Amino acid sequence: MVKTPSKTYCFSLEDHPRSIELFNHTKDLFNNTIEFYFNVIEQHQEILKLRSQDALRALEKLSAKTKKNPNPEHNVSSVCPSIPVLFRRAAINKALGASRSFHTHLHKWNERKAKAESVHKKFTEKPPVPPRKWNFSPVFYKKLYKNFDGTSIILRLWTGKSWAWVKFSCKGQETPAQWDVLSPSLVKRKHRLFLHFPLQKPKEDFVWPEKIVEQIKNPELKICSVDLNINDDLAVCVIQKANGAVEATKFILGGSYLQHRRKRLLGIIATKRSKTRAAGQKGISDNVALWDKIRNIDEQEAHRVSRRIVDFALAHGATVIVFEHLGNYRPKKNKGSAKSNEKRAFWLRGKIFHYTKYKAFEHSVVTARISPKNTSRQCNLCREDVFRFGKEMDPNNPYTPGAPNFFCPNCQNRGSNDRMAAINVGRKFFRKWLEKPGKKFSGTEVSHAG
Numbered sequence: 161m162v163k164t165p166s167k168t169y170c171f172s173l174e175d176h177p178r179s180i181e182l183f184n185h186t187k188d189l190f191n192n193t194i195e196f197y198f199n200v201i202e203q204h205q206e207i208l209k210l211r212s213q214d215a216l217r218a219l220e221k222l223s224a225k226t227k228k229n230p231n232p233e234h235n236v237s238s239v240c241p242s243i244p245v246l247f248r249r250a251a252i253n254k255a256l257g258a259s260r261s262f263h264t265h266l267h268k269w270n271e272r273k274a275k276a277e278s279v280h281k282k283f284t285e286k287p288p289v290p291p292r293k294w295n296f297s298p299v300f301y302k303k304l305y306k307n308f309d310g311t312s313i314i315l316r317l318w319t320g321k322s323w324a325w326v327k328f329s330c331k332g333q334e335t336p337a338q339w340d341v342l343s344p345s346l347v348k349r350k351h352r353l354f355l356h357f358p359l360q361k362p363k364e365d366f367v368w369p370e371k372i373v374e375q376i377k378n379p380e381l382k383i384c385s386v387d388l389n390i391n392d393d394l395a396v397c398v399i400q401k402a403n404g405a406v407e408a409t410k411f412i413l414g415g416s417y418l419q420h421r422r423k424r425l426l427g428i429i430a431t432k433r434s435k436t437r438a439a440g441q442k443g444i445s446d447n448v449a450l451w452d453k454i455r456n457i458d459e460q461e462a463h464r465v466s467r468r469i470v471d472f473a474l475a476h477g478a479t480v481i482v483f484e485h486l487g488n489y490r491p492k493k494n495k496g497s498a499k500s501n502e503k504r505a506f507w508l509r510g511k512i513f514h515y516t517k518y519k520a521f522e523h524s525v526v527t528a529r530i531s532p533k534n535t536s537r538q539c540n541l542c543r544e545d546v547f548r549f550g551k552e553m554d555p556n557n558p559y560t561p562g563a564p565n566f567f568c569p570n571c572q573n574r575g576s577n578d579r580m581a582a583i584n585v586g587r588k589f590f591r592k593w594l595e596k597p598g599k600k601f602s603g604t605e606v607s608h609a610g
């Protein structure tokens with residue numbers, strides 16, 4: 161099922177003297193309840209064939225003692241004598257999800273096994289096992305929280321003995337209007353508590369993007385093609401039409417500065433490591449904060465770059481954003497922190513792609529990918545192999561991989577190699593979709609899924 165765009169809003173809860181203790185009790189109870197229901201479903205697997213609402217009802221009938229149902233087959237009171245109905249339902253839904261996922265994996269494993277055995281092949285893959293540890297964040301359905309006004313909230317928490325209403329001040333951005341706010345979950349990160357509210361765009365407020373197969377029929381279709389790099393040009397974006405007209409170009413810089421900041425932090429980590437090693441210690445936990453910092457820098461950059469790509473596409477009325485498939489990371493000669501830096505630069509491209517996809521979908525813009533073959537090697541006008549060079553062109557060494565400039569010996573076209581690559585990504589997209597209409601290309605994403 162394809163869903164409308166969603167995102168998460170995060171609120172931090174103020175430090176409350178007993179908050180972590182209460183959180184732990186509530187989370188343990190939530191996960192124990194999930195485990196209980198997971199086991200009940202294992203004994204009544206026919207439940208998995210039911211629709212969610214019916215499955216929920218069937219499980220309640222099997223487990224919850226009421227006047228009409230005085231002797232349920234399994235009694236959830238064995239987990240805890242008093243569980244609020246909605247807490248139980250949240251746990252049941254998690255258990256159903258976990259069970260469905262487990263049985264899908266098991267089913268696929270059985271299929272692979274049968275297939276291998278049918279051709280007398282040895283099958284050594286281990287079967288999937290049910291989760292041994294449960295680590296879900298407690299979800300607060302309505303009636304498990306109240307009086308939420310953006311600055312404070314009252315949560316129903318388990319103290320280990322009884323249920324209590326606990327008030328917290330909270331801080332976070334204002335939730336945007338026109339989004340449905342779904343049930344929050346309570347999350348602990350580094351001894352602090354956060355409430356994550358999933359937001360979902362209501363169906364009636366969302367214009368579904370047209371599929372590429374349809375969009376391509378419009379000769380006025382504008383696309384934004386993107387070349388992602390690990391040099392200073394983090395992204396080069398080009399707006400173009402099927403007739404080849406390039407309407408605008410944008411360079412999103414910052415790669416060198418990012419590399420520099422990362423390099424500094426990676427250097428500090430390396431020095432610390434060699435010191436602890438020299439002292440015969442094993443622990444490198446003191447580096448956790450530094451790694452967090454590096455991760456944060458990368459996250460921020462991925463958000464910044466993807467935001468700017470989407471803004472650029474929207475400003476020019478492009479309704480498709482095209483990327484290259486990113487391929488796998490192949491390390492160069494670098495070692496140690498230089499290698500680590502290079503690897504992170506590579507990962508960043510994947511992040512930028514994913515964030516762009518989400519942000520674009522919110523604005524009904526679709527994302528597509530094409531094969532990267534020859535995009536930075538062939539002239540965008542005549543498709544002849546180009547020369548690629550740094551400052552000066554050297555006829556003895558016409559192609560320097562990674563060099564910033566190009567020159568086409570056939571049509572004299574010249575300029576930035578990254579910009580040429582971005583144009584080629586778009587040209588390739590049009591060639592694929594216009595020259596072979598109706599064909600579905602493997603790996604080309606037609607629309608955003610889930």
Ligand SMILES: [Zn+2]
Nearest residue numbers: 539542568571
């Ligand atoms: Zn050319």
